[in-house]
Amino acid sequence: MAVEVWWSSLAAADRDLLGILDATERARIESLDRPADRGRSLLGAALLRVAVASHLGLAPAEVVVDRTCNECGGPHGAPRILSPGMPAPWVSVSHSGVLAVVALSPHGPVGVDVQRLSDLTDPRAGRDWVRREALLKAGTAAPEMERAVTSPVPVQTDATAHELRPPLSGYVAALVTLAPADTELVIRHWPPAQG
Template sequence: MWWARLTDVRPWHTELLNEVERGRRERYLRPDDRDRFTLGAAVTRLAAGELLGVPPERVPLDRTCSGCGAPHGRPVIEGGPHLSVSHSGERVVVALSGGGPVGVDVEELSDRLTDEIAAQVLDPEEAADLRGLGPQARRRGLLEYWTRKEAVVKATGDGLRVPLADLRVSAPDEHPRLRDWQGRAGMASRITMHALEPGPGYAACLALIDQPDARVHERDAASLLA
């Protein structure tokens, strides 16, 4: 796990990006969005390059969408390691695993976490757990549920093509785990989840498939990016 902050970005990081990535970067209208994408790509290439023993610009990173073939899909490194990237606010995180599929999600605590979002994310039992809490505690609980579920669907490769309300995860004050997935019998036993440490004002979770004994290391990416 590699954590970066927006303040870590440097002009030379764009030199690590390939032509497709540079084009995608330029389509972002807001500077912070361009920086988040740049950091995710740079950290991926630098960290994976170290693991593979190749220069970062030669990491075989493919962004082809499995649905339409356009270069806006989730990043995949041909031959491994497995990869997942997430960013929100000032945080960017990259997860690499040599043992199997991985999904990571980080989200910033925000007033934009509304009841409309909760209706899309929570199943009825989870919604009942948050009912009666104060506004801040309810937003924090929703954030924990959200990051846990999104980490799982990123690990499986489903992404937001599946309703997050079909997944049921443990309560925010419990160790993260997938309890059930409607229509996916047996998936809960294959998923291992880990709460991460993104810093105050954020929630983050890691999900691994068929890696129950994996050790998780969180590292500061500033040394990679310096």
Template sequence: MPVEVSWARLGDAHDGLRSLLDPVERARLDATPDPATRGRFLVGCALSRLLLGELLGMPPADVPLRRVCPRCGGPHGKPRLDAPAGSAAYDFSVTHSGALIGVAVCAGAEVGLDVEDADAALDVDSAARIALSARESAILRSLPPADRKPAFLRIWTRKEAVLKALGVGLHMPLHALEMSPPEAPPTVLAWPDHPAAVRRELHLADMVVDGVHPAVVAVAVPRTGSGAGVGPTGVRVTEHDRSGAVSSYGRLG
């Protein structure tokens, strides 16, 4: 299953990218008070539209996207592509953490991408109580203190990528979604009793961005057997650095 993953940076944000956004995206951008959050959203929208525009052969500003929450109908759900009739069906996933913004694109399957800033402050014990199963927490406690944060981030990025691929956000019980140990190939060991989970298999691949930041891509496909998940061999990831394309788009001069 081929997946294209492209990365950009918070520093790529500039006002010229606003021309790529649709009215819903511009309203959300203008309603976001924090400059860093606003910049990450702007770059994520621009990068998504540039990539999908290339694939669909259309201007990036014309790429038809939907941002509708399936629960409340608000404009904050996972963005979806309203693919024109006769074109390939692409799914995509946006992630951002710290200065990193990434977009994964996959044809014919649902995809989820997550990255975490390895340098961000984190209370590992508190986060583990919220996000990890009993077995995952025991593995974490068995590690030397210096190894616990990177181990937690590896497990967490796997879970977050799975949730994004399934399109359920954080509404799935995190303790019941159990991943393989951080040093092992990424695999789902236990599924929650959730309809989105029982219908799909997950293909996962670990990545490291800029040599330190953990990232994971997950691809969800209809379940064909009784296994809880599959390893990384089902995903072929190609990574690109698109900071130059984003930062130069729409600039004058």
């Protein structure tokens, strides 16, 4: 089975998407001060549900997302899909600027990161930044790597890193997965282009 990467932009962040989210997700979005942060959070949460729904053959509102923090138990941890009766995919979400990306893998942990280069102190370090973040999200980087923000990050031997091509210039993105190196990457865009 393929690893899926789903892209979207803030242009898709319509308030109607709140209807597919659960109460915890809606409260999290409403708690954010800045409209741009609310839009990115809405888009990331909705895109995650759309991607998983497509993968599992469900409606987006039927997807159960658990964001329980492993450290404090609050509802702000990395997303995990709960899917009783069928195998749930591993997922990762990232957003920056006007882009959001979701990665979905049936093979095991996955990490994805996108970054707008103009938001970095040193845009030349962007590729290392997103690769490090993707490694951390996939759980494949050593804890000491969290402190090494701009240094190159080695990939754990059973992990595969991919440089992704964001749909807009001025961004960098990376994907790390424990899928076999020859696993197909399927790139999707949401909403699909009309035409």
